[in-house]
Amino acid sequence: MGLPKKPFCCIFSVFLVIVAIFKLIGPAESASGNTNLVYKGCAKQALSDPSGVYSQALSTLFGSLVSQSSKAKYYKTTTGTGQTTITGLFQCRGDLSNVECYNCVNGLPILIDKLCGTPVAARIQLLGCYMLYEVSGFPQISGMEMLYKTCSGKNAPGSGFEEKRDTAFSTLENGMTSAGINGFYTANYESVFVLGQCEGDVGSADCGECVKSAVQKAQVECGSSVSGQIFLHKCFVSFNYYPNGAPTKSSSSSSSSSSYWSPSPSSGTEQNTGKTVAIILGGAAGVGFLVICMLFARNQMKKHDDY
16 A cells, blocks of 8 residues: 555655746746846956965955945946956946846856856946956957947838938937936837947047947948847947837836847847756756656566565
């Protein structure tokens, strides 16, 4: 009479494991997309640090940046002295709250270590924020240099889209030089939503020039794509076209425009990577556990038949 309890117990355990897996996956689906990875930039030269001086300076830098992210949208600082000086900064998208900014920035130091290790310079861009650091002496690049682009694989239906997009871009360019708040501005024209932001220490005139350059690159690089993002060293622009109306913003989000500028799923796979990995690992764990239980039950039944 004791034999049937073993397989039942095992199957029930599998059920609990599967339930737990879906509980873990659930929040990933409903969580804000601010922490989705957009791109990584890792210097090829590794940081030579036999004495651990750089590691200590980098740890101090990261701690300072993270602590400031609950108070500001942009912060730049340096640690160390002389040749061991390291400069770093973070910036959050202008429509994020202080809490959202902190939640976005908080995981960046770990992500930098995971994706880049410890090179002499690194930059990680998430959907809602980015962080970078450079060791003293690292070659500087132009603020207009393009770091990354992403354009939707889906093109706008019919004609007239590019004219609408360019009008929206024109509004954005004017807004960035006149009414932009801390180098952040959003605009829309006939279902085309655009957003632009400059690095926090860039002046108004330079910001306008940077955004203008980014807009020109978006027009050339993305053509009639319904969405896209262009990241230059000192600024970025984003656009989305919703011919059937913009999606309704989640009531749980305090952001005013985050639902309008996120790239569509067809523009990249990074945003679903974490959830996909969780599903694969979770499914594999569940299947593996089930197989073990079946083998165990089979072994027990075989022993029973031998008696």
